[in-house]
Amino acid sequence: METRTLTCIRCPRGCAVTVTLEDDGTITSVTGNSCLRGDKYARDEVTHPVRVVTTTVPVEGSATEKMVSVKTAGDVPKDRVFDVVRALTGVTATAPVHTGDVILANAAGTGVDIVATKDA
């Protein structure tokens, strides 16, 4: 048996969540969370931690913007975060860009798209 205490990052409350695991890794309990997001976060974090990545890429042809902000459309494995960023080097968006447009599909083979978070 192992217990791990995590700070939940799913909302600004930052709940201290305690996860109890069997020796084989089976989760037996999650406590301290205030909501279901916290439960999911804790389970993910001890088995396969994930993150949303936000960054920017240059945009060409926009009258107002030099860069367009982007995010992963969903969670990617935490240990692939830098791969996702590396996959974006050399990527340039072309105006017009709309929020939600896919800037790079299946980033670094994670199966997750990179989408724009603003218009440009």
Next chain:
Amino acid sequence: MSDYDVIVIGGGPAGLAAATTAREDGRRSVLVVERDQKLGGILNQCIHNGFGLITFNEELTGPEYAARYEKLARDAGVEFLLDTMVLDVSPGRVVTCVSEAHGMQHISGGAVVLAMGCRERPRGALNIPGFRPAGVYTAGTAQRLVNIEGLMPGREVVILGSGDIGLIMARRMTLEGAHVACVAELMPYSGGLKRNIVQCLDDFDIPLLLSHTVTRVEGKRRVEAVWVAQVDEKGRPIAGTEKRYLCDTLLLSVGLLPENELSRSAGVELSRVTRGPVVNESLETSIPGIFACGNVLHVHDLVDYVTQEATAAGAAAVRWADACAKHAEHDEKPGIPVVAEGGVRYTVPQSIDPERMPEKLTLRFRVGGVFEDKRICVYLGDERVLSKRRPILVPGEMEEVTLKRDDLLARPAVDKVVVTLEEA
């Protein structure tokens, strides 16, 4: 006759929410004056996610949150003056502003809502000894350079202060290829949200040095190194603990200050604690008809709470405009003072008129230190009406309690509301 029923100064999240609410039923004309070319304020450069869980029930990035609110405001019929700098607000609610498009203008408002936001405390305020080279930036300036311009302010970075923008920039700089050597925090606790320590520092093995400060900046033209030392309980560097970090950049995230130059020129009374206006339950300042909300009132951690507060200010501004239209008498009797005690540093609002307060009123406050296992208690006179247990309270996280109008109306003799911390 005023030019607009409500003028909102600032088109960031506070201004947009106040204006949208003021305009909601379409009766009142509402103008937002914004100094930037676009709406959304500082959210535009906050490209990270984590915004909007309360307001929109989903996790948005800053630009997405700004765009959503801009749409709400535009759909409601709010008018905008962009790229326009407000130079003065008179106690009679005449706004003087200047822009490339219109030159100098006087615009009068029935009500004025102050929503100018805050600015970062600069290096000078810290009196860090050493040179004054290029390479020392506030975290927000660096954020703009990286996220809006796509330019790196440096490659090898030390961050002083663990405010949220500093933590966020530790991650941003790292993701863009820089190396962040450490985050030094003068206090024995972080100034930012716990989750930002986890996802911005821990995830990237960036050390957070609590009770540390920068004691010297080296490099005449560009930063070449900074010295970081441990401090004693009074915040004084401890001799012999200094360590030199070779770096080209020092980012500062050492506090945010409400930007109240215009409030001051209007004659609005400011709190020495929050550095924002002193307001009543309607978020009205000491000058009748001038309201305040968001970071100009007191610095918030979360945009969602800014939105809530600004919504209340917008509604109050409309009530004022309605009363003006009816030439109704404005009841200016002083409210019941709200007193912050026992570790509570301040409250917003600072006074309450029970007759004018909404059915439920949110009191927001911060504590002055780290407190473990306490109760937040509210007294009406001598009677405790609220008590809630909190395992930990820290200065970096804003707290709130809700007061019920009925509780106050039922106790007409109450002459003060006390918010305090007690042993659990």
Next chain:
Amino acid sequence: MQDSGFQYDVVIIGAGVSGCATARELAKTNGSVCVLEREDDVCCGTSKANSAIVHAGYDAMTGSLMARLNVEGNALMHELAKKLNFTVKNIGSLVVCTSERDVDGLHELFARGVANGVPDLQVIDRDTLRSMEPNISPSAVGALWAPTAGIVDPFGLNVALAENAATNGVRFVFDAPVMAIERLPQGGYALDTPRGRLTCRCVVNAAGVYADQIHNMVCEDKLKIVPRRGQYMLLDTTAGSHVHHVVFALPSKMGKGVLVSPTIHGNLIVGPTAEDIRDKEGTDTTAAGLSEVAEKCGITVVDVPLREVITSFSGLRAHRAEHEFLIGENPSAPGFVDCSAIESPGLTASPAIGRMVAGIVTDILGLEERPAGEFVETREGIPNMNDLSFEQWGKLCEKNPLYGRVICRCCHVSEAQIVDAIHRPVGARSLDGVKRRTGACMGRCQAGFCTPKIMEALSRELPDVSMENVTKSGPGSEFIEGHAKDAIVEEAHA
């Protein structure tokens, strides 16, 4: 007049106030003049970081050059400010005595001032003092009141002198430290700089803390200039009216004290320390120095709101042991004119220093005054929006809408002013250059908001400047270290 074989009649080393005042005076003659400056702009050394006081002239020893040029410079300053459109305010100064034992010192100072020719001096009593300065220390017993003292915008003065000199034909070369000076066999000098070799008939050494190095390259006698560091703190404009006059402490057993004064930009300045150091580039502040200033300002003034500090800085005075200006042609080096050891009250004295040095050079070279009407005597400054009425600002916007685009929100500096600062003669090429000419970045946010916008203006307006290579204060002080993800690309290639 340009003799054959020489590029210039006069080369002035140093574009501080002394060098630029001399250049402007020489521009009234038929001589050709070049100013060499080691930094990227005018006003980068001692002239930049000082108390910015127009001293009345009671301090220096009677009969000294310092005393004479101080009083003369004080008298010239206001007329010059009108002609060249920079700001001087005659707020007067108080030398405050905080002990009955030291009152004699006050009378000594009074007598010296009178002997130096300082007008309208007065020793005032405690009550008068308190009515003039409510925040004066309760232990104050009296003061020397000098109504002719004041405050000046040191950048404004220096830039105005340089611009007007340039308008009248003086050439400025920046990033050009003088590395060697050769005395030519036919007379005159050749100066080596990284920007090339220049020849001239006459050299003016206005090199500030480096004046000894320059002097010693050609003169038989050796000069030693000690950089005397002064540390200051600058407080927000909210503290600007804590005192209304320049408040000095009368030197006493307690030490020398520091001054507390409003500045021309509405801030409050406290300082300086006086530390003799070795490093001629040692403009860093120290913890000890800053706490000394914090402590000493309380000797004369109570409750200085030190939590309103917005920045601190150090300046180096070009001090020599004799504590006297060194002005004149060196006997061992004909045509080599020192304008050296210009420490306080050098800023005040600068208009008089310029006249004196130019006079010496004129005599050596036999220069003649230019025909009437050729010399442009006045200079139009960059407008300061804070001085304008609603209507005046509005009119400017009609002329140029960019006056309506406010870039520096703390100090209300518009884009038009910034563009103007860049395109003027001897224009700004760096952020600090813009700052010195417009007052942008000097407010409470200390350039936090406007840095990217001013960078943009510099890169847009100057053909050889891009966002990537904009500097704070010349080469080596670039703001930017490449583009986002550059390091990741490099790592992938490595």
